[in-house]
Amino acid sequence: MHKKTRGAAMAALLLASPLGTSLAAEPPPRFIVTLRSEAVAQAAAATAARASLPQRLGLQALGEAGAGQLVLRGRPGQDAVALRQALAADPAVAAVQLDRPVRRHALPNDPRLARGDSLGPAVGQWYLQTPDASRPSAIDAVRGWDLSRGGSLSSSVIVAVLDTGVRPDHPDLADKLLPGYDFISDPAIAIDGDGRDGDPSDPGDHTADGDPFGCSAAPSSWHGTQVAGLVGAATDNAVGMAGAGWNLRVLPVRVLGRCIGYQSDIVAAMRWAAGLPVSGLPTNPNPARVLNLSLGGGGACDSVYQGAIDAVRAQGVVVVASVGNSNGRAVTAPANCRGVIAVGGLRHDGQKVGYSDVGPEISLSAPAGNCANDSGPCLYPISTTSDRGLAEPVGPTYTGDGADASLGTSFATPLVAATAGLVLTVQAGLSPDEVRQVLQRSARSFPEGGTACRAPGAVDQLACRCTTSTCGAGMLDMAAALQRASTTVPAGEGGGGGGGAPGRLGLLVLALLVVAAARATRRRA
Structure with missing residues (x-):
């Protein structure tokens, strides 16, 4: 034409x-x-x-x-x-x-953004600040918000958080959540007494020794609530924290329960979240443009994962996934699937954080939280929304700088997902591939100095100097990404095609619930 x-x-x-x-x-x-x-x-x-x-x-x-x-x-x-x-x-x-409106530079009034309160880390939400010599990996959300805050709340881009569910009573999330769904089909894993239903709230995922699915004793993680807060906590409301996505809306989709989740539930949830039909379920009236998958396991990408990813990408949906926390080993599924924006984890100083995995599949990296000390309060955690309960929910809170510190590639991923959502508010016609290109081409270079990270193998590698072959294109820069998006003209429709390598249809997916792993490795970061 x-x-x-x-x-x-x-x-x-x-x-x-x-x-x-x-x-x-x-x-x-x-x-x-x-x-x-x-x-x-x-x-x-x-x-x-x-x-x-x-x-x-x-x-x-x-x-x-x-x-x-x-x-x-x-x-x-x-x-x-x-x-x-x-x-x-x-x-x-x-x-x-x-013709972009220009506003004075102003920070939202959420008390945890600029500094910690009596219960939070002294550095506040350092990861959202403008980078400087002391924290070069910070994503510069504070300047990015001068370019886009996601438009009006009622019409902003939707980010689906596929995780353990959320606590809908949290004051920083209550007005940001859309009606979601619980996709856990096994009542023994779901904990809430039934299978799939329309309630994506998190009842807790605590485990005891002797758990039939192989997990050791651990308190409830509130992992999905923590991820959701990083994407879309209410911002500029004088309460708690700021969400990286400001006005982005969150679609909670529960796929992880006690100890584990199953791939079959996850791929069904991906399709539903994107607005595709799922047999026996009502169609999602609020399709997401971005899927956040802070989970993974099971080795190489198989045709089940790849088929779901191709299908949602054909709908224009961006898939963002964490690469894993096994101390510098190889990236696992779904982050290693074709078309996924795979997110690695950084320390405050821009090095690979000790627990983050590495490999050529990684698209870019973002702050994942690290302590930088051997004792005392954790210095650079990723503060976010949570619940006070050790087993069942007790009441809303925020993660701090002690045993509850949020650490892991699970928490780097929603920073990228939120940025992808804001990119789409600036330029809605971008395809998933174009969104990834915007993020990668706007990423800042990794700092020089130190021992370079090597290709993944059978030996752990902790903190090391990131390279483009091990940690992706660079460090997430929200302000630069939104600036680049504003001058990017969509080339056409995006989407995937074809299946991936064959795999085990019944693959058991181990969630990247980082609470236990992070506690074991926090001093090594």
């Missing part, structure tokens, strides 16, 4: 009715439109373009930003993405970009 024809069809659609997901209460979209040089060189053509272009698309001309750069404004409620596509299709137009 020729550009002009496609542009005319889009224009007719735009003039017929207000389109898209923007709410009327939001500012109307504005664009800086650069005319083609030949149109600018010819005065008559330039004058005609200045007059006809806004008329054809029902836009208001506000003036010029520079020579040959028109400033155009849409109507309240119009879809910025559709307008941008229509403008770009016009033969007189060379380039289009959003």
Whole structure:
């Protein structure tokens, strides 16, 4: 289809009715439109373009930003993405970009963001801050939020957290959660007395010695609640912590129970979360654009995992997964599946954190929490939402700098998932591959110095200098990713294709519930 024809069809659609997901209460979209040089060189053509272009698309001309750069404004409620596509299709137009609002630099008022309180780590949410010499791996969310905070809460991108479920009574999560689902089919694992149902709340996943699934005694982890808080804790509400995704919404999907989860439940949950049909279940009315999988195990990717990943990616859904916490060994499924954004873990100083696994499958790395000392409070944990109960839920709290410190690649992953969600609020038409490219190409280089990480093998390797072959393209940079997304034009539809290597259909999936493992390895980080 020729550009002009496609542009005319889009224009007719735009003039017929207000389109898209923007709410009327939001500012109307504005664009800086650069005319083609030949149109600018010819005065008559330039004058005609200045007059006809806004008329054809029902836009208001506000003036010029520079020579040959028109400033155009849409109507309240119009879809910025559709307008941008229509403008770009016009033969007189060379380039289009959003005329981004610029605000003063301001931090949200969540007390744990800038510093710890009486129960939290002294460094507060260090991992969201602008990086400096003392913490080069921080993701610069505070400057990223000046580019996007996820739009309005009612229409923002949805991130599905496939995990142990959530505690819906947590004050930093209660208003951010969408109706989810419990996909655990085995009542012995589910703990809540039944199989699959519409209640994704976490009843606790504590285990005792002699557990039939092979886990040793451990208190409830509240792992899903912790992951959900990092993605989407209510932000700028003067309570607790800030979520990396600010206004992103969280879809809780319970797939992990006592000790373990099963792959069959996880792949069904992936499809449902993406809006695909699952036999015997109601269709998800709130499909996610991003899936967070802070779980894994079982070696190489098989056709069951790969088939589910291909299917959700064909829907435009981004899959983000943690690489594992086995002290520098090989990445396991689903993080090693084709098309997944696999996330490694970093120390505050930008080195690979001791427990994080390594390998060429890793897309990029992000802060995962480390203590940097042999005794006393953990210095650089990932503070997040949790519950006080050792077995059953007792009441909401936040993880701190003691035995409850959140450490693990499970907690690096939601920082990347949240950034991917915000990238999609800036440019909704990006494919999963394009989102990964934005994240990788905007990542900061790993610090120099120290012994380089080596390829995974049969021997542990703890903290080491990351390379692009062991820890991915670089360190997550939210501000740079959102800036890059704002100038990235979608190339077309994304998605996967074909199955992966054959595998065991009944693969038992071991969750990356890092509480016990992190406690054992925290001083080695």
